[in-house]
Amino acid sequence: MKIISESACEALLRETAVGRDSAHDLQHVKRVVENARKIGIAEGAELRILIPAAWLHDLVVLSKNSADRKQASRISAEKSGEWLRACAVPENQTEAISHCIAAHSFSAGIEPRTIEAKVLQDADRLDALGAVGIARCFVTGAGFGSEFYHPEIPLPAAVSREADDSRYILDHFFTKLFRLPELMQTETARQMARSRIAFMERYIAQFMDEIGSEQTFPT
Numbered sequence: 315m316k317i318i319s320e321s322a323c324e325a326l327l328r329e330t331a332v333g334r335d336s337a338h339d340l341q342h343v344k345r346v347v348e349n350a351r352k353i354g355i356a357e358g359a360e361l362r363i364l365i366p367a368a369w370l371h372d373l374v375v376l377s378k379n380s381a382d383r384k385q386a387s388r389i390s391a392e393k394s395g396e397w398l399r400a401c402a403v404p405e406n407q408t409e410a411i412s413h414c415i416a417a418h419s420f421s422a423g424i425e426p427r428t429i430e431a432k433v434l435q436d437a438d439r440l441d442a443l444g445a446v447g448i449a450r451c452f453v454t455g456a457g458f459g460s461e462f463y464h465p466e467i468p469l470p471a472a473v474s475r476e477a478d479d480s481r482y483i484l485d486h487f488f489t490k491l492f493r494l495p496e497l498m499q500t501e502t503a504r505q506m507a508r509s510r511i512a513f514m515e516r517y518i519a520q521f522m523d524e525i526g527s528e529q530t531f532p533t
Contacts (some may be wrong), residue, residue: 324371367414436503444510455483
């Protein structure tokens with residue numbers, strides 16, 4: 315199995331840096347790499363598959379409102395595979411890395427077949443949680459022109475209104491982010507996710523206090 319240089323992966327990413335939004339920039343990739351390394355070591359993953367996949371998982375970034383958005387991970391897998399083959403990486407190793415990349419996306423709906431693919435999916439989802447996840451959520455929502463929160467009922471609740479994260483950024487916590495811990499593939503990632511969720515819950519409580527809302531969390 316060939317060892318793929320992390321510096322070579324980073325250099326490739328820098329060549330495609332133009333047009334990346336701040337939620338999917340090089341710093342996001344580096345965080346996912348470190349998440350993957352930590353989880354992968356704990357879960358016994360093959361790092362020579364996992365780490366290159368983590369570096370290349372967002373080789374192609376499409377805007378959230380692109381009609382091809384759900385295909386982004388597959389396209390990244392294809393482009394990564396082409397680059398790996400040009401670097402003379404063995405085909406079985408290339409295919410393993412490409413599968414990790416294709417399966418990492420929440421929206422792609424591809425079932426991860428290997429421990430490395432499961433770890434990368436978890437590592438990417440972890441970056442949507444915690445302090446960094448909150449920042450990424452608001453940056454992405456603002457890019458769509460969404461409001462921070464519903465003016466009368468900031469927190470969605472079954473007895474008052476349904477969550478609508480297409481209009482209100484805070485609602486995305488309830489439509490997706492708070493569900494992520496139980497969707498994690500590995501126990502290591504689940505534990506990390508629960509810690510980050512606890513911070514997000516404290517954040518919402520502080521948010522409600524600062525905007526003077528009478529709603530309490532959880533609703």
